[in-house]
Amino acid sequence: MAASHLPRHIQNMSEASALEPHWGYADRAVPCTNDPGSCAYLDVVYRSHDLGMYYTGIIWATIGSILLVWAITRQVCRRQTSGVRLPAAQAGEDPKVRGSALQRLSSAIRAYARRYLLPDASRTIFGRTTRTQVLTLTVLTGYLTIWSFVGIVYGKWVTPVKKLPGVYNTRTSLGPFADRVGVLAYALTPLSIMLSSRESILSLVTGLPYQSFNFLHRWLGYIIFAQSALHTIGWCVVELRLYQPQPQVGLDWIKQLYMIWGVIAMFFLTIMVVLSTPWGIRLTGYEIFRKAHYVLAMLYIGACWGHWEQLKVFLLPSLIVWFLDRAIRLVRTALLHYNFLPSGNMGLRYADANITFLPDEKSGDVVRLDFEHPQDAWNVGQHFYLCFPESSIWQAHPFTPLSLPVYNADTQKHSYVFRAKKGETKRIAELSARRAARSLQKLEGQSESKADAQLSVVVNGPYGEHITRDLPSDTNVLCIAGGTGITYVLPVLLDLAARPRTPDRHISLVWVCRHRKDLEWVAPELEILKLEAKTLGLKMHVFLTRAAEEHEGVADPNVLPGKPKENDEGAKEKHITHEIRPTGSSSSGSSCFSGDRLSLHGVSMSDLMLDHVLNRPNLEEIVKDFVQQNVRGRTQVFASGPGEMVSELRKVVAGVNNGGKVWKGEERWDVRLTCDDRLEW
Structure with a gap:
């Protein structure tokens, strides 16, 4: 529908000597031949819209600038950390006080930031989401709120209705405001699509994995829904209440084609929002929600195009990004599976x-x-x-x-x-x-x-991200896994085992599983780590949370799955035999890093410890003990497991970070957390 053919407001096209174009809006008839109040109202409407279009440009310029600065800073920081650091003794430094003042200040600031921004925010509202992401959402919401109201002249104009003596229209700035939030809803649509893409442009620029943007995608969708609802409610009030005579004006308005498409777009958006709520996903199932979300999103964009074609500048990029994401996925999969067939072709x-x-x-x-x-x-x-x-x-x-x-x-x-x-x-x-x-x-x-x-x-x-690429050689590594989350941290340990040994580096694995037989899941990998444990300086700690539920038929409680016993050559089932001695238990209050140790065949007693506990381990005690035993180097925690465990670790790691001690040169209190809390274990 051409902009010049849109019957907008109270313009008299037949008396116009010219049409004044306005990007993204209906053309304006000039000069204005209506009453003074109506002409003043039209001045406000068109000025507010023109400013709104400028503001959308400012919003996208701000987003682009942030991404550009982020990308440059990321490259600079990577070059600075890519150099090999000499051991403290060779560098002539105190092993507990290292780094220049600028380096220590930077690390201290990051430690302070993690202390206050790493824990979960309100779980009732945001789920298992860090305060960092909620802060980002708050800043974005505040920024959009400013542009929703600024530049609009707020006023009220009571104007007569032609050919109806004594009947008046009430014109207010509600119309310009409703238009403004509607324009912003269109302008944010490409960003919402970008935040949901698996083949993410944002990941290439920032280095963050695509799943890091899922929270912002979901809440930006809620913001777009709120803007669209305000746009709809605002114009319903104007057309169904403030304009006269009623109900004729309202009926003529709702029957227009662009309004029919607007109602359809709002219907699709409402269904998307309802289905994306936690109870909506539980009701339909995740797979149904995901497929329905794709279809409804495309239908919504198409209906928005039908409602206001003049803003297709925001809709076309949304469609392009969406289809490129799907096309790249398909091409990558095809290339990955394009191989030799059994026939030789x-x-x-x-x-x-x-x-x-x-x-x-x-x-x-x-x-x-x-x-x-x-x-x-x-x-x-x-x-x-x-x-x-x-x-x-x-x-x-x-x-x-x-x-x-x-x-x-x-x-x-x-x-x-x-x-x-x-x-x-x-x-x-x-x-x-x-x-x-x-x-x-x-x-x-x-x-x-x-x-x-x-x-x-x-x-x-x-x-996803390469989690060990920027790991300095002197960083102490603590891997914590729950259940099948062991698959996330095992490659980290195997990667470290393939690297040259670093003196004074501490590496520990804490695995919380339910039964002894669970070690069968990763028995080959544990065997490799067992052989490398002494050279690597690795300590492995396995917590069995349901040891009491083991069946009574196990004669030897010290037999764990993985390798045959030496005296049982005919055994068909693989077992690893451990010589267990009394150990400290978190459930008793003592440190899990102290007390007698457990030996594994071919490994000294100081290389492995197994704690049989009936309750989950004390993660706060584990992390603090690990940090305190470090001589030098910062601490990196890799974690994966149930959501409750990840949330607890965020709180624990945040509490251990100490910017004051980091500023004094004690790097070990610069504790960083990398977790894979997205996957459904």
């Missing part, structure tokens, strides 16, 4: 994963997938989306590989562990159980060959 081929099915009726069955795939190495900390065509081609779930990528290798080994909960993971577990049972039946009928249970997998990725 090239084509698309699934990856065939070997299945290890670990039944657990009480807590949920666990599935381990292992396969090799020809591709480039990913980075430690990144994850892949796995699709299982034999179950559904419409669903893909994010999983972190627990295997270490090998650079310059033609083929990479993928290993994944996940617990079946409901939906797709439960169907995959059931399918894996059936495959494993058939494989066992075949194996029983074969004396020499082995029958493997396999599952077809489509891989898409990798996504």
